[in-house]
Amino acid sequence: MDSSPPEPPAPEEARSKIEEFEAQGGYAPEHGYATTEVRESWKRGHTELDITFMAPAAGGRFPVVVYLPGLGEDATAGPFWRRSWAAAGYAVFAMQPAALGKVFWASDTLDAGELRATGRSYFSAASLESRLSHLAWALGELRQRAAIPGSPYSVADPAIAAVAGFDLGAQAASALAGEAVKVAFRAHTEFNFAGAIVLSPHVTLAEGRLDERAAGMAMPLLAVTGTDDEDPYGLSATSLRSALWQSMPPGGKYLLVLQDGTHDVLAGVEPGQKWKGPPLRPAVGEGSEGGGWLPWSREDLTLQVGQRSATGNSRNGSAGGPSGVAMGLAGRPMRKRASDVRHWAEVAGVSTAFLDFVLKGRERARAWLDRDAGRWMGASAELRRK
Secondary structure (H helix, E strand, C coil): CCCCCCCCCCHHHHHHHHHHHHCCCCCCCCCCCCEEEEEEEEEECCEEEEEEEEEECCCCCEEEEEEECCCCCCCCCCHHHHHHHHHCCCEEEEEEEHHHHCCCCCCCCECHHHHHHHHHHHCCHHHHHHHHHHHHHHHHHHHHHHCCCCCHHHHEEEEEEEEEEECHHHHHHHHHCCCCCCCCCCHHHCCCEEEEEEECCCCCHHHCCHHHHHCCCCCCEEEEEEEECCCCCCCCCHHHCCHHHHHCCCCCEEEEEEEEEECCHHHCCCCCCCCCCCCECCCCCCCCCCCCCCCCCHHHHHHHCCCCCCCCCCCCCCCECHHHCEECHHHCECCCCCCCCHHHHHHHHHHHHHHHHHHHCCHHHHHHHHHHHHHHHHHHEEEEEC
């Protein structure tokens, strides 16, 4: 069995396929803008914060989308999502503590146990509280710079804002959207977020009852996941990605599920490019070039959801299948498949329509979400709402 990952299509081919798919009924913003981007390093005491700011090149002021990258990503992460939003008329501000973007620099590979330990450290309450504190400071700095005429940030309108995050950033975005977390933070005092986009929600049952954690998540929210959105850190399960959304109170809530959608697709790299992800050591039976996501053991999964294990004492985070093939959730062989380029168009279209409805009050955007999006996506994705 060839275990090497599938090659993505060439960037030009991918872009052409996306444009063709968008023309068949995708969401079209009322205006399309050329964009400009600024990258800077801001200092908060001894902490370096990596900053990017992408916005329309046209004059005027635009609603703000705060984007929070995943673990191991710098502030240039999610370029396809950020560019899509900026081109639709949003000032996109991305912030990442520089140290978090360098987490994996010293490691060529990590085995399942090492990666799980890394995840536990950075998805911890202490880490979340620290990141939210840095974000609060950065948002205050952004507000001050936006008030300076002629500043690159002067096109941002902090009075109208949403927050979006992927992976580690999704954990923070959920907290800012009202999830009850056991940390103290004041980031919400700088910006009054009107909505949230959570790409690959981080949900673990160890953090407490979902209904209690989701009870305060009243703002409009779009959660995005995929049927193969496996957790590279082994802290959760694919089936839990949508669980928090299901427990949220109704009202402006959308859940986009990509058929065969993977964690790396939700990172929003440019189509045709690879997202490297954490440097996972290949499982037994995989080639040295294979890499791939953490192969869950069935025991780890059943213990995670509080059931009795019947698979023995394998605690190394991997499970063997026939001929040494790595096994995924519930003992399924982990298949490497080429990404469906339609997923880029679907996430960009649905998220942009969501922002247009929530931040700009565009009823046309809500009508597209509620009526047309499902027909356009067909079997490649499902959009739920409540």
